Amino acid sequence: MTSSAEQRTPQRTLIRNGWIVPMTGAAPRRADLLIEDDRITRIAAGIDDADAAVIPADDCIVLPGFIDTHRHLWQSTLRHLACDWTLPEYFTTLRNVFGPRFTPDDIYIGTLLGALEALDAGVTTVVDFSHNLSTPDDADAALAAHVEAGTRGLLAYGGSNDQARVRDDSRHTRDAERLHDRVPTGHRDRVSIAMALRGPEFSLLDATIDDWRLARELGMPITVHVGGGLRGAGGTIHVLDENSLLGEDVLFVHCNMLSDDELRRIAETGGRVSTSPEVEANMGHGPPVVRRLREHRIPAGISVDVCTNVGGDLFAPMRAALALQRGHDHAEALARGEALGTVTLGVRDVLEMTTVDAARACWQHDRIGTLAPGKLADIVLLRADRLNVLPGNDPVAATVSACDVSNVDTVLVGGRVVKRDGCLLGVDFDRLRELANASRDRLQGASAGNRAASTRVRV
Structure with a gap:
């Protein structure tokens, strides 16, 4: 029958x-x-x-469909607040001022708003580095937003706000295993769970080793910030390599301050990279890394990172990648008393980094x-x-x-x-606007005076 x-x-x-x-x-x-x-x-x-x-x-x-290999969707209701912040100001203000105020409702609407913004811009897949999950309810809220939005999402379960504020030996929560089991059956082809770990630049080494072991025990891919700003120039990849933590299951984010030898080891061990050229230039992560990633043949994607600092489409980061890398390479040639005869990065190169190469970077190349x-x-x-x-x-x-x-x-x-x-299609914009406005008002303070003050916090 x-x-x-x-x-x-x-x-x-x-x-x-x-x-x-x-x-x-x-x-x-x-x-x-x-x-x-x-x-x-x-x-x-x-x-x-x-x-x-x-x-x-x-x-x-x-x-x-375009693929964003690294974005913090939960911050979307705070968009534009960090446009004039450096990387140290971002860390201090987002975590000390705004991070503790987030409730599950705020996580939900920030994630939903950011995911829909991505879809509107033709971004069909997002690796969501969700690193303000202080309770299981926060994680459930992020998952609910991904299911509702309709994006193809890799929800990377990150640490709590308290963990983001200090470099300590606290371990990553095992709640990612529970969240994986809560993905609705009809959505598992579209929404999956990864681990967004702090890594050795944001936690002590023993914690990093244990976190990696947990992710690999659970069979979950790993994404981690490395090589961004001064703290990223300390040989992070060598530390991971010495402890057998490199591998094809790791997506490294930024990498601007990594040495060529560190990039070589990522390539040799099958690692992947996401770079956010627009944010990296604005906030001071380090020099552009796109050309070096391609020279080492590392599967790499271009990403937005934070909509608190830039817009939510991938058109601007693609253009930023071109301009920043070409400008850097022209400047190096001019300093040598030379002029480049041809550009070092082409338009097809960066389009590959938002499609086919991005798919490889987030372990989806056999599907998208x-x-x-x-x-x-x-x-x-x-x-x-x-x-x-x-x-x-x-x-x-x-x-x-x-x-x-x-x-x-x-x-x-x-x-x-x-x-x-x-x-x-199928988006209740009135509800979306109402929830986003309510979250913004609560996070920034109920009065206009408090809101104005919080948007210009300085360290």
């Missing part, structure tokens, strides 16, 4: 006549793209499928990151008939050098349309 599941007709969607940028190494071309349920099944010109729902894409660039039959249908359509793209000479260059959120017309996650005609 045939089961009802086997009898069900697949849901079919046809993206028709788009400017397909597959990120597989193949050149962009005009073609149709057929989706059955959550998977891409065919890419070719002139696909004829009368049963498919059609998305016209004549005026669109069709790309894999390219447009190819068998891959999950995480897809973004960018309007190419807008003034910032017309007349459309090069879809890769246009995406990186010119596009912004206003170009994001349609977004699909696992074949499900979550944004269409420039509008997010």
Whole structure:
């Protein structure tokens, strides 16, 4: 007897006549793209499928959904407050002033707001380094937001606010195991749990070793901040290496101050990296690291990091990566009395770092990151008939050098349309606004005077 599941007709969607940028190494071309349920099944010109729902894409660039390999979604209701803060000011103010005020409700709405902002910008996957989880209720709130938002999320269970304020030997909570079991069955293909560990720059070595052991006992991937600012110049990777903690299950964040030898060891042990060039330049993490990551062939993604300091799309970080790395390399050449004959980083390089390379960095390369039959249908359509793209000479260059959120017309996650005609679908914006405003007011203080004071805290 045939089961009802086997009898069900697949849901079919046809993206028709788009400017397909597959990120597989193949050149962009005009073609149709057929989706059955959550998977891409065919890419070719002139696909004829009368049963498919059609998305016209004549005026669109069709790309894999963008992947953000490092973002602190819980901070989204405090957006813009850190625009003029250095890295030390950020650490002190976010943790000492705002961190203790967060309740599960604040974690929930911050995470939800940030995840929806990402989707609106064509970011279909986010590695959420959630490091203000002081209670299991906080963790449950973050998970609820990921489930509701519809993003493909790797929720990385971080430490408490108290742990973030001191470098001590306290251990990571084992509650990540419970949270993993609480991911609803119908969402486990989309939402998974990782461990966001403090590492040797933010905890004592014995704690770091025990935290790594816990993550590996639970079979959870690890993400950790290293090489950011002065504290990142102390040979962190060598310390991890000496204690057999390097490996392909680790996603290192920032890495600006790491030596070439440290990057070599990350590469040799299969590690991955996320770099946040816009935030790193603004806050003082160190010199740009993109070119060195690519020279060492480390799977690396570009990320937003904190929306308290920058915007929530990946278009700006891509452009920042280009400008900062090229500027750095030009300056080094000029200091030698030379002029570079060609750029050291190309537009395709940074687009790879938000798609195919980012997928490798967050252990998802067999599922997402390219447009190819068998891959999950995480897809973004960018309007190419807008003034910032017309007349459309090069879809890769246009995406990186010119596009912004206003170009994001349609977004699909696992074949499900979550944004269409420039509008997010199924989002109660009145409720979202009400919850975000209430959280902001409570976190910053009930009165306008308190709010103004808290936004300009100085160390």
